[in-house]
């Protein structure tokens with residue numbers, strides 16, 4: 001049983017949001033979810049096709065930066081807002097940062113402003129470890145690590161975190177911020193490392209490894225992030241930040257070789273390419289605070305979860321072929337009209 005029964009979830013048609021909604025409905029019988037999503041290139045209503053007919057689930061198409069649309073959808077009926085909606089791909093933010101500022105910064109402020117005018121008692125901001133910048137070969141990000149974002153994406157997420165903080169200090173809004181490391185699992189848009197490399201390898205296309213391939217990320221299976229978000233919602237202290245991480249540091253080369261091994265392919269597909277500008281070297285999360293204060297811990301072993309994830313893409317070629325080709329837009333258009 002949860003004391004937060006009516007959830008206003010934004011960005012629920014994306015990778016983590018869709019996995020979270022499925023996880024919350026499966027693990028909390030009394031929870032209802034309204035999913036508010038703009039359906040950008042990264043939002044795919046098909047990600048929730050299996051729960052579309054669940055009477056505890058509903059969907060509204062809308063933009064978190066559109067004050068009227070948010071006000072129309074977010075009423076006193078809700079106990080909590082959980083904000084997943086964002087532009088999320090670092091490489092896209094390097095090409096064009098504008099939408100990152102509009103959605104991630106202005107959109108967050110609009111949501112906070114509408115939330116404070118309702119009786120919503122919790123606002124959970126889904127943030128990222130990237131707000132802390134980059135680590136050398138030792139040390140970990142704690143919640144006290146100064147914010148030092150390096151990409152337009154991470155700068156927009158850091159800006160949003162500070163606005164969330166200000167709405168707690170100035171207006172007393174019941175905010176909690178989670179900062180998680182790199183997620184992997186089913187339904188991840190194939191522009192991110194793991195789904196891009198799995199689907200490229202399945203098609204015998206090259207795997208473009210940036211720079212020397214030795215950048216390190218701390219990987220977490222998406223369901224372990226979902227359980228942490230529920231724990232932060234239900235047991236988090238307002239005004240606090242919780243770091244979430246799987247404790248699975250791997251270099252990009254190691255990830256690539258593990259994917260190729262799971263698919264029975266050799267290293268000839270690996271293709272070293274020019275480095276990402278400003279490429280953060282290493283992320284590693286200290287999640288002791290969440291483990292201690294939220295009673296949370298990740299339950300999935302990295303190796304088993306990566307194999308299961310690779311198997312999911314092998315078993316669901318229609319999903320990723322349609323996503324990669326852009327065909328899934330037809331499905332949106334049928335369901336929700338043209339954008």
Ligand code: NAD
Nearest residue numbers: 011013014015016038039040042043063064085086182183
């Ligand atoms: P995603 O790109 O897969 O999905 C983003 C979703 O937000 C899409 O459904 C999209 O349609 C929606 N959206 C975008 N702009 C919107 C707007 N203006 N209004 C309403 N909806 C909008 O992203 P993801 O990987 O699932 O990430 C979700 C959240 O988690 C983001 O806030 C991201 O910063 C954070 N995060 C991601 C990771 C990761 O490894 N992927 C790690 C830590 C934190």
Ligand code: TDX
Nearest residue numbers: 088089090128130181182191192193208209210215252
């Ligand atoms: O083609 C590629 N080749 C490559 O070498 C891609 C897409 C990535 N990489 C490298 C860059 C990174 O070192 O792999 C690593 C992971 O890259 P991404 O999947 O783009 O993730 P990252 O940049 O680490 O950011 C992710 O984690 C934190 C998410 O995209 C963010 O939304 C989240 O906040």
